[in-house]
Amino acid sequence: MKLSVPKKAILYFLYFSPLLIVFFSIFIGRLYIPAGTVLRIIISKIFSLTPEKSWPRAYEVIIFEIRLPRIIAAVLGGIALSVSGASLQAVFRNPLVDTYILGVSAGSAFGAALAISLLLLDSFLVQIFAFIFGIIAFGTTYLVAKTQGDVQVISLILAGIIVSSLFSACLSIIKFIVEPNHVADIVYWLLGRFSTISWKEVLQIFPPILIGSLILFGMRWRLNALSMKDEEAKTLGINVEKERLLVLGAATLVSASLISVCGIIGWIGLIIPHTIRMLFKTADNRKIIPLSAATGASILLLADNIARSLLPYEIPVGILTTLCGAPFFLYLLRKRSKGVWH
Amino acid sequence: MALVIDNLSFSYDIEFELREIKIQVEKGGVVSLLGPNGSGKTTLLKCICTLLKPKKGCIFIDKKSIFEIGQRERAKIIGYVPQNHNPLFALSALDFVLLGRTPYTSMFSLPSEEDYSKAEEMLKLVNLYHMRDRSYTQISGGERQLLLIARALTQEPEVLILDEPTAHLDLKNQLKVMTIINKIVKERKICAIMSQHDPNLALRFSNFIVILAKGQIIGAGKPEVVINEANIAKAYGINARIINNNHCKIVYPISVYPVEVTD
Numbered sequence: 001m002k003l004s005v006p007k008k009a010i011l012y013f014l015y016f017s018p019l020l021i022v023f024f025s026i027f028i029g030r031l032y033i034p035a036g037t038v039l040r041i042i043i044s045k046i047f048s049l050t051p052e053k054s055w056p057r058a059y060e061v062i063i064f065e066i067r068l069p070r071i072i073a074a075v076l077g078g079i080a081l082s083v084s085g086a087s088l089q090a091v092f093r094n095p096l097v098d099t100y101i102l103g104v105s106a107g108s109a110f111g112a113a114l115a116i117s118l119l120l121l122d123s124f125l126v127q128i129f130a131f132i133f134g135i136i137a138f139g140t141t142y143l144v145a146k147t148q149g150d151v152q153v154i155s156l157i158l159a160g161i162i163v164s165s166l167f168s169a170c171l172s173i174i175k176f177i178v179e180p181n182h183v184a185d186i187v188y189w190l191l192g193r194f195s196t197i198s199w200k201e202v203l204q205i206f207p208p209i210l211i212g213s214l215i216l217f218g219m220r221w222r223l224n225a226l227s228m229k230d231e232e233a234k235t236l237g238i239n240v241e242k243e244r245l246l247v248l249g250a251a252t253l254v255s256a257s258l259i260s261v262c263g264i265i266g267w268i269g270l271i272i273p274h275t276i277r278m279l280f281k282t283a284d285n286r287k288i289i290p291l292s293a294a295t296g297a298s299i300l301l302l303a304d305n306i307a308r309s310l311l312p313y314e315i316p317v318g319i320l321t322t323l324c325g326a327p328f329f330l331y332l333l334r335k336r337s338k339g340v341w342h
Numbered sequence: 343m344a345l346v347i348d349n350l351s352f353s354y355d356i357e358f359e360l361r362e363i364k365i366q367v368e369k370g371g372v373v374s375l376l377g378p379n380g381s382g383k384t385t386l387l388k389c390i391c392t393l394l395k396p397k398k399g400c401i402f403i404d405k406k407s408i409f410e411i412g413q414r415e416r417a418k419i420i421g422y423v424p425q426n427h428n429p430l431f432a433l434s435a436l437d438f439v440l441l442g443r444t445p446y447t448s449m450f451s452l453p454s455e456e457d458y459s460k461a462e463e464m465l466k467l468v469n470l471y472h473m474r475d476r477s478y479t480q481i482s483g484g485e486r487q488l489l490l491i492a493r494a495l496t497q498e499p500e501v502l503i504l505d506e507p508t509a510h511l512d513l514k515n516q517l518k519v520m521t522i523i524n525k526i527v528k529e530r531k532i533c534a535i536m537s538q539h540d541p542n543l544a545l546r547f548s549n550f551i552v553i554l555a556k557g558q559i560i561g562a563g564k565p566e567v568v569i570n571e572a573n574i575a576k577a578y579g580i581n582a583r584i585i586n587n588n589h590c591k592i593v594y595p596i597s598v599y600p601v602e603v604t605d
Contacts (some may be wrong), residue, residue, distance in 0.1 A: 128572050138411070218450035225444045227431055232424055236497070237417025237445030246449075281477070282429030286452065 007280065012290055018075060021305075022189040024049040026063060027144040028305050031049045032061050049296045065198065070308075073197040073205070073261070074301040074317075078268060080209045082296025084251035085269025086276075087216045088289050090223040091247050092153055095277070096271040099255040102248065103163035104155070107137025108259040110167040110174070110238040113186045117178040126189070127204065134256030137163050142248065151241055152230070192263035194304050194317020212254035217291060219247060223285035261327060265300070265318045267325025274332060344369045344533045345390075345501050350399035352382075352389055352557075359385045360557045363399070365535075367501075367550065372527055374534040374544035374565075377554035378578050383537035386554070387503050390535065391422045394569030403501055417445035421494030423504040435489055436474040436483065439465055442496025462533075464492040468522055469572075488522065495526065502527065504536035508543060516540075520547040541593040544570055553577050566591060575599070 003011065009284055027038050037055050041063055084202070085098050091103070099105060111133025115126040141163045145155040216223075225236050226243060233240045258265075273292045280287060300317070307317040345367040352360040360382045367373050375383045388394040390401055392408060401493055402544050403419055421442070433441075442464070443457040453461075465471045468488040472479060478489065487507055494502055501570060507523065508516040524547055527534045538544045544565065551560040551568045554577075561573045574582040579599050585592045 093431070095431075221447070221452045222444075222449055224433060224437065225441050228441070229424070229427070231388075231391075231393050232422070232427075234393060234413065235417060235420070235422035235424075236441060237414040239413055243449060277431075283433045283477075284437050 003280070009293070010279065014298070015102040015294050018294055018301070019047050021298050021301050022071055022075065025074075025301055025305050026067055028309050029062065029064060029067055030308065030323040033062065038063065039151070063168060069199045069202045070145065070153070070194050070197045070304070071301060072202050073194055074304040075297040076202070076205060076209050077194070077258050077262060078272075078296035078298065078300030079213055079293045080254035081265065081268040081300070082272035082292040083216050083289055084255045086273035086292045087219075087223060087247050087251050087284065088269075089273055090227040090285055091244050092157065092289075093227055093229075094153075094157075095274060096270070097157070098266075099162065099251060100266075101160045102252060103137035103141045103160050103167060104134045104252050104255050105259060105264050106164040106167035106171070108134035108256055109190055109264060110137075110171045110261070112260075113171050113174045116182055116185050116189065118172045119182075124200075124204075130260035131256050133167070134259060135252060136254040137167055138248070138256075138306065142245070151244070188316070189263050190318075191316035192261050192265035192321075193307070193314070193316040195314055205257045205261055209254045212250040212257075213293065215246065216254075217293070219243075220285045220289040223289070224283075225248070227283075227285075263316075263318060266322045267329070268296055268300055268321055271325050271329055271332075274329070278332060302323050344371070344404065345535065346402040346405075347390070348400050348402065350386070350389060350396050350401065352385055352394060352396045353492050356556055358397075360389070360396070363559060363560070364510065365552055365559075367533045367535060369531050370528055371550055372524060372548040373532045373533070373550045373552060374460075374538040374548040375536065375552050375554055376538055376541055376544055376577065379433065380405065381554040382557040383554055384505055385557075387422075387505055387535070387537060390501070390503055391420060392416060417497055419420070419500045421497045421499030421502045423490045423494045423502065423507060425505045425509055432477040432479040434477060435463060435470060435476050436465065438478050438489055439492045439496055442493040445497060460498070461492075461496050464495045466515055467495065468492045478604075482515075484511050484518060487511060487515070487519050490522065491519070495530075500532050502532060502534040506536060506537050506539060508538070508540065512588060516543060523547070541569055545591055545593065569593060 026042065027035050029182070037059065041055060041060055043049070045064065079205065088097050088099065088101065089095050106129040111131070112126050112128040114133070114327070115129035120126065120129070141153070141156065141159045144163065145151050147155065147301055175186060222243065224241070225233055228236070230240050259318060272295050273288055276288050276291045277283060282288065303320050304317045307315045307320050335340040343366045347363055347365040350363040351358060359473060363386060365373065377383055377387065383395065389396050392420060408416060408420070427505055440453055440457060440461040443453050443460060446457065447453060462471065462474070468491060470488055470492065472486060473485065478486070481489070491507070504523070507519050511519060520543055523534055548565060551562065551565045552559055553568060553573055560576055561568045569584065571582060571584055574580065580595050581597045581599060582593055582595045585594055
């Protein structure tokens, strides 16, 4: 693929943007810390300097214990959502699918609500429940779709819808029967936010997101062949069922891990790969996967920065991504150039 | 014999879709399968691609049963050209042809320089090298068919299987596609087996014709011999005339029989 000069500039900018935004994000927060002080704190930390500290100890805690883990979680989240979205869109041959199509989001939401309603209010238990039920939902979808050893795309989509609505119904039951103050907890969990992130959560989601994303990144060329019809992919020598299960499993792993700590953040997995496809007029997953990862990380981090600093109180970032994502998607649909997908 | 189909029978349930099919194809041979809709042409081709598993009989390529080798190894000896299709995502022509190298790469690897040069070679072979950066959805039906053929050739197969390669193509593209298939089969010493709806194209561009009706072979042999008025009537249930014009036969369909012929 030959790119024009401005497109090339955009490409390099997108790859570089996460670093840039991560750097600026450290300066942004509820509590105002002068930029110079932030810089001095970071430099003294990196080089383990112990000059006479002219700043309160709280500043260090805010930067290294509150802002930094949150920034890293947003970066990981952006990568997880956009890489899993792009991969699923390839194997489902459908630009409108996301992990919700496999029932993962609905399963995780139910899991979290169940934990909260059972008064397992420790955040770690809520996360474990959300993660396990996300995986259970995907497993159910896959088994339901599997008929006579054969898994077809259309059955997967239908099974996903059925499993999702089952878990949503169970979620409604929980909302209906629990005490009102827990309903608020559940709703808050569902909205999707990074405000509860500490290093503990970051360390918890880092390994699964890294492993899942590396699998999908490693398969980026294979995804091109997997986006052909099943029969065609088979005649190209691919064990379609096995490799598709690996893609679905990896995508489920990364998204369930993310959802388990920060709730449901919509639209990133849909918008980012789609924008990349349209911007670079390509369907080659060797480009789409890494570019989506970089762009997703930047956009989600940017969104989280806005969520935590725009208003005097914090807006859940999930609301923000949906609020911006849906109209933007509408705009893309109206404007899309012919042929990128149809 | 490059390809031997030995006593092949296939059924979805009780009723046979294919019954005791025997075909042998030499290297450099182009075989056309003729027959009405539902006569089992596509089923037979799918059996050769092992997309369907036959009930009885076997298929050999270079004396090896194709059901006893792995999927990946099989993709190196059988190249399948599906009927013209519209993929959702538009890869560039080169990236599309490059997919033919899939059986030569592992799950987590990228195509090598060698894979690229093979794909480019095949693009040149079908005269589409100048379109390598063009998006798959922005090219014409005839060119798409050629790209599908180029992709199958990039697998470096010994047998090329084509499902109605001239369907939905205009006259010029029909000629172009059939000429290129014949040229490639001769040059690369492989063989091709295709389903075909047009008896005239089959007459001109194949050296062996198999006529199927209701899952059975009702005629097989050299084109000039097999294509006769009786066989056309038997297979399609139509009244046709064979016109001899300068050593070249033309099938001219005249009318549909009022009642189905049985013999």
